[in-house]
Amino acid sequence: MKFFATTTKGLEEVLADELTRLGVREVVTANGGVNFSGSLKDGYRACLWLRTANRVLRPIASFPCPSQEALYEGVYALNWNELLTPSMTLAVNAKLRDSEITHSHFAALKTKDAIVDKIRDNCGERPNVDPKDPDLRVNLHLARNHCTISLDLAGTGLHRRGYRRDPTIAPLKETLAAGLVALTGWDQSTPFVDPMCGSGSLPLEAALLASNYAPGLLSPNFGFQRWTDFDVSTWNELLEEAETAQRELPANLVFGSDRDKRAVDMARRNAESAGIGARVRWSYNDFAKLEAPADHGTLICNPPYGERIGDEVELEAFYRKIGDTFKQNWKGWTAWVFTGNLALAKRVGLKASRRIVLFNGPIECRLLKYDLY
Numbered sequence: 001m002k003f004f005a006t007t008t009k010g011l012e013e014v015l016a017d018e019l020t021r022l023g024v025r026e027v028v029t030a031n032g033g034v035n036f037s038g039s040l041k042d043g044y045r046a047c048l049w050l051r052t053a054n055r056v057l058r059p060i061a062s063f064p065c066p067s068q069e070a071l072y073e074g075v076y077a078l079n080w081n082e083l084l085t086p087s088m089t090l091a092v093n094a095k096l097r098d099s100e101i102t103h104s105h106f107a108a109l110k111t112k113d114a115i116v117d118k119i120r121d122n123c124g125e126r127p128n129v130d131p132k133d134p135d136l137r138v139n140l141h142l143a144r145n146h147c148t149i150s151l152d153l154a155g156t157g158l159h160r161r162g163y164r165r166d167p168t169i170a171p172l173k174e175t176l177a178a179g180l181v182a183l184t185g186w187d188q189s190t191p192f193v194d195p196m197c198g199s200g201s202l203p204l205e206a207a208l209l210a211s212n213y214a215p216g217l218l219s220p221n222f223g224f225q226r227w228t229d230f231d232v233s234t235w236n237e238l239l240e241e242a243e244t245a246q247r248e249l250p251a252n253l254v255f256g257s258d259r260d261k262r263a264v265d266m267a268r269r270n271a272e273s274a275g276i277g278a279r280v281r282w283s284y285n286d287f288a289k290l291e292a293p294a295d296h297g298t299l300i301c302n303p304p305y306g307e308r309i310g311d312e313v314e315l316e317a318f319y320r321k322i323g324d325t326f327k328q329n330w331k332g333w334t335a336w337v338f339t340g341n342l343a344l345a346k347r348v349g350l351k352a353s354r355r356i357v358l359f360n361g362p363i364e365c366r367l368l369k370y371d372l373y
């Protein structure tokens with residue numbers, strides 16, 4: 001079976017590494033995702049374990065699609081009766097690029113019409129649409145008049161881990177946070193610190209990684225569990241395997257701090273709802289005053305960068321202060337700054353030994369590495 005896991009632009013290699021470690025076959029990176037092949041069990045496993053995938057798609061058909069008629073006919077021709085019954089609900093997501101059909105909403109509607117017409121023609125009744133929580137989410141990808149129809153295994157974005165109780169103003173998407181943690185190459189045995197943790201996404205993803213906690217265990221309610229071909233015993237086997245694979249997070253390994261007490265309280269609540277609250281060390285402090293918990297370790301921060309919160313002039317001074325604090329208080333550490341403002345990043349005043357381009361939604365960002373020897 002072929003699959004395509006989608007991810008944030010810039011994280012394709014990280015996701016490919018994750019997939020390779022899961023033991024799936026034919027892992028090939030593409031723009032915005034990774035192709036792989038494997039069994040249905042591998043597809044379930046991908047939803048349960050992948051930390052950086054947004055969706056896991058199973059392509060079921062691909063055909064030329066130069067017009068709306070071709071779209072309708074191509075979709076209608078597929079064997080939807082194997083996948084849907086009239087009592088199931090359905091939703092269609094569409095993404096278009098460089099094609100005759102230019103409106104994704106229209107393309108989604110046409111696809112939906114073809115599917116429900118097919119079921120009605122065969123069964124006399126049609127399935128209903130539920131855009132929020134459908135039993136089957138169908139994904140349409142139309143590029144240069146060529147269409148790929150896929151089933152969305154999870155049916156919901158995998159970044160919705162379910163631990164986020166009250167998001168702060170600018171939380172990182174969980175899958176992006178997990179990707180940043182992976183890119184730091186943190187060894188999981190020396191301390192990991194986020195001194196501007198906001199709602200705690202980075203420490204939480206680090207904690208989940210170090211405790212070998214399958215992120216899908218946090219809210220194991222996936223679309224494929226409602227499909228006609230759902231293999232419950234395989235799924236239960238995978239859940240059991242994931243439960244036993246967990247290990248306790250060592251104390252004094254993962255730290256999150258922020259100067260905003262509200263944010264720290266939120267991060268703590270998020271950690272509690274993820275079931276790892278007691279082991280992450282949360283504190284409430286200004287970064288300049290925070291003491292390094294060891295001689296060396298990994299520090300990562302996602303300071304405000306003016307796009308959504310904060311003010312440019314004040315931020316320039318703040319980024320200078322970040323550089324000074326690195327030099328004074330964090331000697332021996334590897335520090336990483338994730339920011340969407342390159343001009344501000346220069347104010348850190350230290351030479352970055354690595355610069356990784358990533359996207360936070362539409363914002364082009366950099367993850368910058370500073371070796372503080």
Ligand SMILES: C[S@@+](CC[C@H](N)C(=O)[O-])C[C@H]1O[C@@H](n2cnc3c(N)ncnc32)[C@H](O)[C@@H]1O
Pocket residue numbers: 168170171172173177195196197198199200201202257258259260263285286287288302303304305
């Ligand atoms: C962009 S947000 C971080 C979001 C976080 N990564 C998340 O996913 O929720 C920036 C954070 O830096 C914090 N911050 C700003 N100045 C700070 C300082 N001097 N010391 C510590 N934290 C600071 C803010 O309170 C805010 O929570």
